[in-house]
Amino acid sequence: MKKRITAVILILALACSCVLPGCVTADPAPENAGRKAITVAVSSDTGSMDPAGSIALTYLAYSVSALDELLTFDEEGEIDYRAAESYEVNEDSTEWTFHLREDARWSDGTPVTAADFLNTITRALDPASGSGYANYLFPIENAEAIYNGEAEPDSLGVEASDDYTLVFHLAEPCVYFLDLLRLPVYTPSCAKYADSAESGWDRDPGTSLANGPFRLEKYVPDQYFILEKNEYYWNADAVKLDRITYRFFDDTQAMANAYEAGEVDVATSLSSTVMEMYEGQEDLFVTDLIATRYIYMNLNVEPLDDVRVREAVNLAINREDLCTIVGSDTEPAYNLVAKYMKDRNTGGYFVDEAEQPFEENVERARELLAEAGYPDGEGFPELTYKYPTLEMDSVTAQVVQEQLKNNLGITIRLEAQELQANYSSRHAGDFDLCRMNWTADFADPYTYLSMLMSNSTYNCSGICDPQYDELVAQSGSESDPAARADLMHRAEQLAVGEQFYIIPLYAMKSVNLVNPEVTGIRQIPASGSLEYRYADIG
């Protein structure tokens, strides 16, 4: 009897083990034989693929290959017309007219019209869509009021005078408007299918149409998605690859291993140890990120309300030493605006065109601290530094703590927080010192400078400086490039080199591994991430 029971159990278990893997591996590995295809490793599957939806990494990977914005800027700062073929702007930069390319087609062959651009904009202005980029539509007349439910949707300042003309009426002059156009909320979604965030149109190859070089062929949640060349693309002749497969990974070590095992052709944003392992090899592809890591000092906390203390702390940190310890993928930064953000009018880096806001100087830092009433750090209260539990930030925190202890005699208490918890503390202003990182949303220093304005939602440390607000606001509407650059440099000097509102730490590099047979990968100037539209293999 018992023998039979045991036998039955074992047989059942064996049967399960045979059947279950059978149904789970129903999605076989994509077959790339005989075609020009590459496989790219991307961070795990998050967010939707709807430009008007709640997006994260998946959309960013998808859109660079599959969606055409109106226009963008190339690495030389020249306009690269994509869905639009020309534009006009009125004198005070409040009315922008775009003429769409009449030969542009969606991946089902239907024309791309102004209604498709409007479709994304109107859906993004409904909070139910969950778009985190909706605030970038607010320069448009009535957009903010519509988002807050205070105006009717048809009062929006965007009009499609015909199928191929799109006109934006702005509430105030906005000279960097063209830079905003690369953001998801300004990217088209096919009005025929793209209706709501709940319908799931964005993951279904039948309804998720593309107007760019590649279209969605297959989407397997949590595993991979495949893009095939869009034969209807207006510039299809320039597209060399037949297929791009994006595979999702949770962890950068797993990505590096998959690259090493030959399972992917491109692995991005790896840890700095990969840089040392692959030093001198063709595979290593290091790119500059348009990002700044810095520390917010809470101005509502004593003694950080004293500018001398803020200056002392800034001057006492040795950023060269810090970067040596943190990793070879970091470089010292002394500005708020990212080190590698370009000034489009001169072609150089924006921060290099003005004097460095301050010089490190431990002697001077000690004097300042003494002037503020804390000679050798005596009587200085213990401050808490809150930072996310990422390895890079943990190392940074310890180095900064050590340097401030040695150089100024002040004690910093470290408090590591899980990433989301850190965002919360920062937004609530619940910190003495808090780590911040900002990757440019668009290729203009305004994306950085506007953060410290007194009405900005990213201004978490209580900065309220009317002079600064005035300078940054003027730079948003000044149409003369040289005068505008001057306003922005003055604003940055005021915030970073005179008032020392923040502690800039370092700029970062992205460590990527790329199969040497893959050519033609470009870097998007605004964010520094990689683009594969015109890549080739073999």
Place this chain on the structure above:
Amino acid sequence: MARYTCRRILTGLLSLFVLITVTFFLVRIIPGSPFQRGGVSESVVEAIEQEYGLNEPLFTQYLSYIGGVLHGDLGISYQDPAVRVTEVIARAWPVTASVGAAALIVSLILGTGLGILSAVSGRRSVKQVISAGGMIAAGIPGFAAAILLMLVFSVKLKLLPASGLLSPVHYILPVAALSLYPAAMVSRLVSSTLETELTKDYVLFARAKGLGRRQVIFTHALKNAYLPVINYIGPASASLLTGSFVVESIFTIPGLGREFVGSITNRDYTLILGLTVFMGAVVILVNLITDLLCAWLDPKTRRAYREERA
């Protein structure tokens, strides 16, 4: 027995209810919001939260959630409103369960085989090798084993795939990493209990009766030696079937464990709760089955239930 079973089921449901309640409030205590990412402005987060009813009193939200659960509705994922939580479970669980079931079978077969070998082998060296191997296997944490296996077999030797679950070959490394520990445990349990059983009188009697050594081991002694294994394998299979967070992340397996970690990082409240409820139900169910199975197999336990009833 029926009454006992009913009582166990009711206790199980009660535990599930407590689990939902505790998780619901604990998750809300963690700072953060499902819509908060590095670059999203605060006013936008607030507008979206209001749209999803996250600004209502917590208790109201709790009641509506419980109402939904009673109707079998676990809600939508906040990360991706196009996906229902039940769909995520339906997609991820078969993956996890297939890897877990394979690991369970491998560890049972391997563990039992090695356990018997160690118990009946006359040679000391065999015993020592098996016991040392078991110690090492039980001592290496799952994630370390996973990384080691991957480095050796995929990265260096390039024999097996390093990531994903695209073909049956992809199962080898994760299953090996997952079955290491349970196999070692089963082997130790089988070997020690079998050795004790083999010294008992009924074994001597069976041998005296003229039964072969092999027959005595397999039909008589092993059956008795297996009871502690079932007691161990019950909870172990519950944990294998609900997924290993670490091993799934290392091998990029699209299973429950990976979903769970992702949902917590993203503060996807409904997904965290849905997965907790589901995993809790699996654990409770598997433990119930184990208990019933033991009662069924072991006359001593069975008698205890009868007496309790009387």
